[in-house]
Amino acid sequence: MSLPAIDLPVFHENGFQRKKCRITGLWFWTTDSDRETCGDTFEDEYTFIGEPLIPSFPQRGKALKDAMRESFLTFFESYQHQRVEPYPVLARWRDDIHLTIASIADFQPHVTSGQSEPPANPLTISQPCIRLTDVDAVGRSGRHLTTFEMMAHHVFNRPDDGQVIYWTDQCVRYCHELFTHKLGIDGNQITYVENPWCGGGNAGNALEVIVGGLELATLVFMDLEEHPQGEIELKGDRYSTMPLQIIDTGYGLERFCWAAAGTPTIYEAIYPESVQWLKELSNFPRVLEHWPDLQLDLILSELSRLNGIMNIEIGTDAEVLQSMILEKLAERGVHLTSKQYVSITEPLSRIYAIPDHMHAISHMLGDGLVPSNAKAGYLARMLARRVLRMRDDLGLTVSLRELGVHHLECNLAGEVQKQTHDGILHILDLEETRYEEMMRKGSQVMLTMLRELSKDATIIPDEILFQLNDSHGIPPDIAITLASKLGWSHVQLRTGFNAEMAERHAKLAKQASLQESSTKRLDLDGIQSTEPLFYDDVYCVEFNSKVLKSIVLESGFHSTASHCIILESTLFYPEGGGQESDRGHLTQSGSRIEVLDVQKQGEIILHFTNGPVDEHQEISGAISWERRKQLMDHHTSVHIVGGAARILLGPHIFQAGANKSEEMARLDITHYGRLSREQLDEIEDLANRAMKEIDETQKTILSRKDADATHGFDLYQGGAPKGDVIRVLKIGEHDTQACGGTHHDYPGQIGLIRIVRSTAVQDGVERLHIVAGEAARKHLRQQEKLLSQTSDIFGIQSSELPKTADRFFKEWKEQKKRIEQLEAEIVRLRTSGGGDATSSIDGVRCVVMETDGDLKQMTTMLKELTLDSTTPTLAILASSNGGPKLMVALTENSIASERYNAVEILKVMTPHIKGGGGGKPTFAQAGGADATGLPNALKAGKLFLGLGE
RNA sequence: GGGCGUGUAGAUCAGUUGGAAGAUCGCUACCUUGGCAUGGUAGAGGCCCCGAGUUCAAAUCUCGGCACGUCCA
Structure with a gap:
């Protein structure tokens, strides 16, 4: 079964008739007998641009919003709705969403589930909302915003208890009266489209209110909840009726303002000062000087109209989209070249998006949000970075702080909720610094990553672009710009790359969401809630109760406990709110068991113990007071x-x-x-x-x-x-x-x-x-003990520790250096005088020696021996310090390195010490297990070189 | 919550297959100059973030920790 038609007396009384849309197939109500479409189709263009639908609102910007909001709220106040102050844009009362995305979000889940009372009933509110799903379209479509106010009237009915304030008919009456009487909209322009709504486990019939091609409001009659055996099917899910009937309406304040202003885009209606300011700062008027014949307002109006009827797929290739738009504009008598189109829309889309983004940022920071690299804080950072990028694209020299100052003064005067102005501006400064640092590091990273890439390359490999974006915060388009500046002047972004990257992210996110957490739960059907005693008197340590259930746990269910006891009431605080559980013991007829852990499952408190008790019998318990x-x-x-x-x-x-x-x-x-x-x-x-x-x-x-x-x-x-x-x-x-x-x-x-x-x-x-x-x-x-132990080692007072530790560390470094120098000196002495260790083969000095140095010292010695290019040298060192070690080095770029290979010489020797090794032709090292073989190894080496004993 | 990346000289960063710790700037000294800018030569400056493991051998590989960055939900 699907939902019934929304056939209401109010429609008939006002001369509406029900029709089926020729294009969408949806049913709609209209007073216009000639109308064949529902109003929200590709044939229904905006009618209000240049011809405002809502008269008598001459204001623009904040003043317009204030006036429009006030007339909405007072209208509903005059019909006994109580005005409710807006909630924060950060949905702190919810753990499923970060941001308030609709006015009804204020009342979810507790009020909409029937658990809690609404703050007023019926109520009216204008709720600032932030939605980031369409963030890419902001500034480009003429109508998209990340921040908007959703004006609403809400009703929460409980028909089973006889509490019904009003339902569908009255709701539409209020809406219609608001539109036609209060705002003066021509009733012939209004269509009510039947389009069921569902989301978040709830659903209901709904009406979209369309005026002049623009959806101004949605009226949802939410009375269904998801249910596997539900009798109503909507978009693939089954629903049944719920005890609560909720009227959830949403009237887009900014859209009302647009319809009242009739400006080419919504941004000029609500942020006129900011748009003007940014145009001046970016020298936008100069762009138009090249083409004095272009009529900007006409172009923008047509673009908005086009965007209003076109449904652009996310991921559509930019070039395809552009040629499509130019073609359609031409059909409408607006002829633009590709260059003109880009020169106008690229800067304008940024000029429009910046105030919108700043509005969202101001609201988020105003609510006390701290930007971060995770959770809601990340959303604020992302918006701030978008603003900074757009600012850079526009070539503006203003700081993020200055953009903030402007926005707070112009569009939010005195309306910041929690954070101070200085606090917001300080955070903006920090974000800008961070952004600059990221860009600087990003260029360095790019230089390293692109080193292998030829300067004539036309594309940057996908992997590099992915990594630049994901790990270093350099988006592909910026990467391309940077690469061009750094000398790879031919690189371009591959068509469709952005879409592919989004897909890749979506795939990763999907994988992550599949990993479910398997928390172990007990089957507790039919057991009553445990009465908590720990709130009444937190100093009470002993109590008496009755055992409801004693469960033997499967092995592995709990790490330490064998049984689970459920009582009628308890003093034991279960783990929760970050506080660990109480511990203690339970006593029943003289025998005592220990409570090792206490958890909560629903409203039932579980005592995990090391033994069973008798069910349905009295029991006494005591908590460990020291722990509590x-x-x-x-x-x-x-x-x-x-x-x-x-x-x-x-x-x-x-x-x-x-x-x-x-x-x-x-x-x-x-x-x-x-x-x-x-x-x-x-x-x-x-x-x-x-x-x-x-x-x-x-x-x-x-x-x-x-x-x-x-x-x-x-x-x-x-x-x-x-x-x-x-x-x-x-x-x-x-x-x-x-x-x-x-x-x-x-x-x-x-x-x-x-x-x-x-x-x-x-x-x-x-x-x-x-x-x-x-x-x-x-x-x-404990700290004192650490200090005294440490100061005992030095034999000093603990107050002297920093000074002494510092001295020791410095001296240690100095001595290390000194030892290195001395070792080198010893080697020089031992090798300079000739002697047993040194011989010569055809002009190559050969040094074969046993030493007692460690690895580091041996390399120092070898350096000393072979680095002098005027005496070509072959050196073999052996040491048994820390396991047998052999090293062979040759003077680089000399006859020694031409004649011999250090690795080959080494290979002859390593078997004698039962080890392995390797290295470069001029420097090789090896270690082994048998130190007694060292003399033989050296012998083998000498033999290989043809040096007699 | 998940993914990815980075930690090396005072600063900015290289370091290839595990095999001798590097560059540039800055610093110090000397040379060049009447002095400065500049140029030249030499030198000092490193617990390669910390701790384990693998290995004959770890800045490099593995695991853990700390610090930092970044993308996504």
Whole structure:
């Protein structure tokens, strides 16, 4: 079964009729009896360019957006919708996406699953969103953006409970009234296209609202969820109805603005000052001076119209696309040469994309994001690098900071949420420095990689281009430009290379996603949730409960435990939130078993033990207080240190992960630079002050709705919690976050917090190693021991260590050098006077000697013997220092090296020491197992050379 | 989260099949000059990131760690 038609009274009352689109085959509603297409086809061109569809919005840019947004929100407020402030663009409350991609994303998954209450119902919102999927089309298509605001009205109905606020008909009524009455759009221009929507496990009927060839809104009536036996089939998946009925609408603010402005592209409607500024900076008007007859606005308008009706496949070859577009433009009476087309669209596409990208960057950094080489931080870096590249392509001399200053002033005046202006600009500076460094290193790497390539080459091998892109951050087109500058003037990018590279990346990503994690789970059907007792009183160590289940584990299921016990209630804290589990023991009728590990599966707490207990019987348990106290010391310290770091370093400090064990705690924080010991000391000082000054921690339990409303999304430092119950831990004004761990009621009980050191986890994330309480004292003792052991070796006070170690290291280096010189001197002395070791064959000095030096010393000696080209020398050295060794060297480029081959001579000798070796014709070395054979080896060598005994 | 890459002189980087540690700039001294720019000659400067392993032999190969870079989801 598929979805039924959307046949609503509102359509009939307003004179709409249902038709089937001649092109797409979709059903649509229209008041125009002559209309045959749904409005969103290749025949439906934009009608609003030059002829605004929405009257009475004379503003442009931010003012236009503000006015349009306000008129949307007030319209719905007048119909009892509550206005909800926009959520951050970083979706901190979700662990499946990094960025807020739609207004409904604010309410997923907890509200849309029915678990949590929405902040208001019905509600209206204008949510800034970022989508990077079409990032390549931004600036080129005339309409694509990475950052946009999705205006919406949302309703969450529970029909089973009789709670229905409104559904399809009323939804369309609001939409239609907004369009026709509030905004003054001609009703004849509007089509409502029936096109079911599905995504993320949900689905529903939907209407696309098309005006003037542009999709202005989508109305989704989400009441289906994926179900294998579902009765409704949509795009290959089966769905059944769910208890919740959700109205999910999306009205594109920027598109409304475009329709109101009627500009050739959307960018001129929403970023007019920036476009103008960048045009001036890049001297764009001069481009047009070459062709005074060209009408730029007409060209751009036609291009936008074309792009609006053309569905361009990703990966379409640029040249093919260009000739296609030129042909179509000609059909429309706009005649352009290929050169004119490129001269206009290449710079303009960048001028248009830069403000869009800056908008996304400003929003992301404004929300406290730190650029990085992984996760969401990478997305910000990627955008920043795109901007810098486009800036360079345009030949602009402004810095990223200046672009940022302009954007914040012009397009975001006073609307940055969390990060300070200075913070954003500082991060932009750092990103630009990094970009420059990358480009500089990239050119060096290219020079090395291309060394083998002939200067007449026309293509750079694929492997080199792949590696330049993936490992060094040099995209193929930049690689080509750089290569041309470096002397390979004929190289060009092979057609279709970019598409191939994308395919290759997609393949790798697919392979990676196939590697599934196999976490072992127990079958716990029918067992009730365990009641946690550890929250009520964190200082309680003993409890009584009843055994629900005692399971014998298969061997290998757990590394140390043999059994798994499930209780009605427990004091044992299971591993979670980065905190390790409690340990202790369970006692039943006099016999005692040890609890070795505690885990959570769903809402059931599993005690892993070294023995069984009787099911359905009473049991008493006790946790190890020493361990619990230490874990609480560490966990509470992590919060305090995190808060201190945020106060000292800035609002971008966010917890990226944490771990608390008995020995130590780790806290990963987002920050854009490495931390010095001085900074760590400051954080440590503040943390210790806070620990002492704050009397009591406040622990509250809130519903998600209330927690979000009271504390905002910085609450979710430890990741997105599941469920509707949020435990909030507040430590004075120092730190507030959602956390399910066990914490001290009185921070002062920790005693001492030490930040041992910091390491880098990835770019943009710094790991703080923390010890607290007893562990801090243990750590201190250990450090003292290390110091005293080391200073004992030197026989000095530990305070003298750095000085002494430095002296020893320096002296060691000096002595090493001296020994080398002395050894060379010895060799000179032993060889200069002739003697037994030296003889001569036809003008070649032959030195055969046994020494007691090691490998390094022997090479030094050989150097001394053979480097002087005026005395052609053949030298054979033997040594038994560190195993038998033989070396043969010849003076290079002399009669010695012409006559003899060091490797051949060596081969005669090595069998005597039971070894092997090799080298170059002028320098060979060998080692072996039998040192007693050395004299014989030397004899064999002499014999080979014809030297008598 | 996954993939790839880099760590060698004060700086920027080479180092081929595992077999003698290199270049350029900078530094020091001397020569050239009235002085400077410049030019010439010589010299100093290396725990080849750290730790294991393989090997007769490791800057080079393998594994682990540390530091850094980069692409993708």
